[in-house]
Amino acid sequence: MTTITWRKLAVLGTLFCGLNATMHAAQADLDKVRQAGVLKVAVYKGMQPFSDKDSGIDVEIANALAAKLGVRVSLLPFEAGENLNDDLRNMVWKGHYLGYGPADVMMHVPVDNRLMAENKNVSIFAPYYRERVQLVRDVRKIPGCDTVDCLIGKRVGVEKISIAAMVLLGEQDGKVRESVRIYDTAADAMAALKAGELDAVLANQSEIETAVRGDANFPLAELNFPRLPRQGWVVGMAVKQGNIELARALQAAANELNATGELAKIFAKYGVTPTKP
Template identity: 40%
Template sequence: MPALPFATALIVAVCAFASTHAEARDLAEVRSSGTLRIGVYKDFSPYADVGRGIDVDLGRALAERLGVKADVRSYDADENMNDDLRNIVWKGTVLGPGVSDVMMHVPVDATMSARNPQVKIFGAYHRETLAAIRSTELLPKLDKVADIDGQALGAENESIMSMALLSSDGGRLRSQVQHFHSMDDARRALEEGRIAGFLGMRSQVEPMMAATGRRFTMSMPPALPGLPQAGWALGLAVGAGDEALAQALQSALAELERDGTLDRIFKQHAVTRMPPL
């Protein structure tokens, strides 16, 4: 295929940007279109992975309660949550699926809201916490960092747990930490004895426990600098001016919690839903 002339290529790029720069729609526009555009993270099991996961199922359930169809859109994570909110909810990117009406898996935090006045963050539906899965033969206890005692540990690539482990105790654990992108790979490493334990989010550890037939022990990780021991709330985000959409989604979420649908969605993915504090 011949290369496009520069001017033509520039026009194509500008048009592509314009199509993704469109603002999220309000409740009336969502209902008139018959579709709710739902933004989830790509390759983010158990929340969203190849069209399935907790956030995917929850988004579809919310769309159903609003009386519309679900258009689930997957996004790559950017440098930080501020960038993700911009890309998914209020501005979009040149390359990507365009702006969504609602974003899943947003930390419900006053500081985060203050940093992002272009969006409304609300609707906490789960409290994510940290956990460890370990072999009691290799790692009999895990109350403090000293208990690790030279054993190899697993952590997700570029996660808060990885950063905490690498910086703990003056970097003493650096040579012991193995990184994984896939939780299936981490589970196999644990089963084969290549790591003594895996430290990460509870939503990662519980499915690993289920997949191994509960042959291992799940516990709290040791206290590490910078880790939120009480966990953090996850919720939704819409454009700052979409108050009616936010209220409708909040009401739908409350219905899903009352009738047990919310807990069932988590359970279907081997995760225990933790009520936000």
């Protein structure tokens, strides 16, 4: 029979305590949310149709997730920083230096390997939408459009400081630059299109769909821009690294929302096609 010395018992006890502390820490984040009865959710300001003035797709998903956890939502709306690393630091793992945040979870985070590698303090998971840049045109002014050539001499709206503006202004050495009209938001550009002040708009698919609501006069078309990923980009959620049980609970809740069709209903309410990641 093997003899276990006091020294070995001490080592085993230390290891057990360490493991127990780790397990407790992993559970603590979820326990804290449930004990408080509140899930703090970070959402972007002015990001129609996902989050704007306490409403939108992300806000409704957040409320549905919280309901699955048996708690209520406390929104932490915030302005986008200079880059995503800043947003993740301020809203997920550290908090803003002015004392705002961090939240328990942040919505609308790109599920991207490079972003994950650059941000070891967060866990990105639960993809729920695939976004794309699309062209919407007034068919009465532009009957067909397969390449950017159809936009030459036309009036094309884009949102300032957006991916759409960047790619269109730089496409083929500025081939259609003279056609571009800059607006404060994609929603403003879409309003101008519907009012007859523009011939087309280049914007995110969700921004277009929520504005046109299937109007046959404004069909969507996917133009090929070499600087854009053909499959678009996927968005999900982020929690602080180490908040394992909270991430698992949110993932399970998201899976249930998808399986029951509740997620699709939320997207449909805003006229957006629930494109699977």
